[in-house]
Amino acid sequence: MRTQVGIIGAGPAGLLLSHLLHLRGISSVVLEKRSRDYVERRVRAGVLEQGTVDTLVEAGVGERLLREGLPHHGIELRYGGAGHRIAFEKLVPGRSITVYGQQEVVKDLIAARLAAGGDIRFEVEDVEVHSPDSGPYLTFGGERLDCDVIAGCDGFHGVSRPAIPEGVLSVYERDYPFAWLGILARVAPSSEELIYTRTERGFALHSMRSPTVSRFYLQVPADARVEDWPDERVWAELKARLESVPGFTLTTGEITEKGVTPMRAFVAEPMQYGRLYLAGDAAHIVPPTGAKGLNLAVADVRVLTEALAAYFADGSTGLLDGYSDACLKRVWRAQHFSWWMTTLLHTFEDEDPYARRLQLSYLDYVTSSEAAATTLAENYVGLP
């Protein structure tokens, strides 16, 4: 079997790449180890930057996103007994974010690929990358797929990054001493906008998916397990952290999903080796506080699509050779922003009183200075 681009992973990166390549007349095969049902149900990100929305709409897969997505023009920072709005319409006029579940993006992309006769293989076993630097090919479940180029879109725990020989990649990473417990609940959001809360008990985030479904996250110890968090405990802790301003009541409901996500930052450079190109979480991950992971994956894929289109049009390799450098500028800006948001809003166990004062001082600055608030806003909605 032969294709132009062999894509490992049917997450947002792999699926969008396959779709954008198809629009340019470039063939691809997507190999995914999980079932279609599993990837369509996997609850993760929810905040799409304007540039991500534009990319999906321009690619013809934004119809449901425009209909069902929730446009947001601000977020609330809540701490010290008060809420403070970061007003995008004032700070970054004309730019906003859209709340739309990652698994909905994945569903829309799978539907579009299958409608166009695209080749996505679900539940494939033992995908392996071979000779990425000369005549690349993939093997899986006893089959062989020859390709001109391989795109490693298989997330942080995939096989593509480890296929790069030792010594080629420089790795930069940071583990945080806490995790996020995320839940989905069948209940109307208690707030129109997202609330990022810092309390002495830890961080909490109130997000949403629709007028009838809310999404919440709680800072929990790094070794927390879902079993430690029965529903009553989750609601009690969310109330303790979010009902920290006068007059705010959190409405509770049936919890339909619960999971623990480690908090980690990671970058592997360069994002390419021979004819293997890494995109999305396969190359870099950020702690979720800045809502950047999915948006970075989409940005990588935009760059890779242009580079591959030039390569398949006339054999030019300039854009492909510059792929990693072109992506890493944005990646590092997002790394810094995610680190900054995480540091600003979480409680650190080993934190001394001095560090705590600095944190509160910075929160006061961000919520009182237009310059500081603009820094947050322009990074949050996404830099051009």
Ligand code: FAD
């Ligand atoms: P993935 O979505 O991980 O997809 C990789 C795919 O490859 C998967 O389907 C996997 O099954 C498959 N795969 C793995 N190994 C193999 C293999 N060996 N063979 C074949 N297939 C394989 N980002 C945001 O932008 N905004 C947010 O609000 C946000 N919130 C988040 C909240 C949580 C709780 C979490 C966990 C993440 C959040 N993120 C957010 C990050 C975002 O979800 C990821 O950055 C995004 O999923 C990256 O997409 P990807 O396609 O690169 O990787």
Ligand code: DHB
């Ligand atoms: C969501 C996730 C995030 O990481 C974030 O910063 C904001 C919202 C969400 O899943 O809705």
